[in-house]
Amino acid sequence: MRPIQHIIRKGQLQDQLFKVLGVGLTLVCLGALGALVFNLAIDGLPRLTLAFLSSFPSRRPDDAGILSAWVGSLLIMILTGLLAIPLGIAAGIYLEEYARKNWFTALIEVNIANLAGVPSIIYGLMALGLLVYRFQLGQSIITAGITLAFLILPIVIVATREALRAIPQNMREAAYALGASRWQVMKDHLLPYSAGGISTGVIIALGRAIGETAPLVTIGALTYIAFLPPVPLTHTQGGQLVGLFDWAKSPFTVLPIQMFNWVSRPGDDFQANAAATGLVLMIATLGMNAIAITIRYRIRRRIKW
Numbered sequence: 421m422r423p424i425q426h427i428i429r430k431g432q433l434q435d436q437l438f439k440v441l442g443v444g445l446t447l448v449c450l451g452a453l454g455a456l457v458f459n460l461a462i463d464g465l466p467r468l469t470l471a472f473l474s475s476f477p478s479r480r481p482d483d484a485g486i487l488s489a490w491v492g493s494l495l496i497m498i499l500t501g502l503l504a505i506p507l508g509i510a511a512g513i514y515l516e517e518y519a520r521k522n523w524f525t526a527l528i529e530v531n532i533a534n535l536a537g538v539p540s541i542i543y544g545l546m547a548l549g550l551l552v553y554r555f556q557l558g559q560s561i562i563t564a565g566i567t568l569a570f571l572i573l574p575i576v577i578v579a580t581r582e583a584l585r586a587i588p589q590n591m592r593e594a595a596y597a598l599g600a601s602r603w604q605v606m607k608d609h610l611l612p613y614s615a616g617g618i619s620t621g622v623i624i625a626l627g628r629a630i631g632e633t634a635p636l637v638t639i640g641a642l643t644y645i646a647f648l649p650p651v652p653l654t655h656t657q658g659g660q661l662v663g664l665f666d667w668a669k670s671p672f673t674v675l676p677i678q679m680f681n682w683v684s685r686p687g688d689d690f691q692a693n694a695a696a697t698g699l700v701l702m703i704a705t706l707g708m709n710a711i712a713i714t715i716r717y718r719i720r721r722r723i724k725w
Contacts, residue, residue: 457702464695472696476646477678481689486697488645489678492561493630493704495649495667496674499565500629504573505622511573512580512618517606536574543571544638552639559640561649562668567635572625579621583614616716623712627705633676643681645673675701 475485515532519525547567557563587610595605649667656662675697682694 460695460698460702463692464697464699467692467696468699472693473700477644477681478646481682481687481693484682484690484693486675486678486700488648489673489675489697490700491648492645492672493674495561496564496568496672497626497630499561499668500568500572501622501626503565503569504576504625507569508573508576508622509580509618512577513584513606515577516581516584517602517610532574532577536578539634540571540632541634541638543567544635546570547635547639558669559642559671560669561672563639564636564641564672564674565668567639568629568632571632571635572629575625575628576622579625580614580618583617583621584610586617587613612719616719619715619719620712623708623715627708630674630704630708631676631701633674633680636674636677641677642671642673643677645671675704 472485473490474487475483476487477489478484515525515529519528544567547563547570551557551563551566552559557566591609591613592605595609600608649670649672650656650662652662652664652667654662679694679697679701682690682697
């Protein structure tokens with residue numbers, strides 16, 4: 421009995437030591453993150469005003485704002501979502517539920533998993549050669565949206581497949597036994613149950629895209645822009661009607677690039693502007709994650725009841 425008790429005590433001691441170590445490392449990471457956020461808030465909160473959000477960049481730090489940057493980020497995220505979300509979810513559904521399990525689909529799955537870990541600068545170089553030079557789309561919002569859609573597409577596919585894979589096989593077999601077709605099983609059972617996981621993966625992917633800088637710099641994003649894309653179906657100063665999608669051909673800048681521009685300038689005033697831009701970017705990212713958590717909770721609660 422004594423050796424067994426000794427082994428049990430030794431295992432319990434190791435569990436306690438591992439628990440203390442894990443809690444300590446977690447507190448250290450949270451403390452470092454909290455210190456960074458606190459420092460960012462101290463520098464940026466005084467500049468985070470309505471005028472800062474509604475003003476264009478300027479050489480004078482007190483008059484500078486991020487209007488063109490957050491509008492550019494918003495339009496690019498809308499275009500990225502419209503391109504990547506339907507295609508990624510459809511590809512994930514096909515690979516998980518419809519595609520035959522052979523060497524070809526295995527090769528596709530391996531490549532998708534590898535693409536999810538490719539550095540973002542590679543997507544920028546690909547977009548520069550393919551979209552800017554080959555297809556002549558220019559340094560525009562549509563080029564940026566397609567580039568970031570390429571970037572997050574593997575993440576959306578993987579998230580969709582994992583959400584579908586988490587559903588027990590018994591649910592599929594029960595639906596087939598009752599005479600449901602494969603599409604009916606997907607539409608009425610698998611998609612509702614996997615919607616929480618899919619939406620979480622999609623919003624996390626968009627949260628990564630909104631903070632990307634390297635691919636957008638590669639395709640020619642501007643560091644200073646003092647105008648907004650044209651509003652569809654309005655008239656220019658020359659009386660010409662603006663097309664429905666002319667805004668997608670406009671030059672752009674985004675929040676991370678504007679933040680980098682101010683960080684590289686001397687002076688505490690520009691540093692405060694960069695800190696305020698960082699706060700806006702952080703609030704946008706945390707807001708998207710909060711939306712993902714809310715959607716997942718509501719979907720799970722609805723399914724439960």
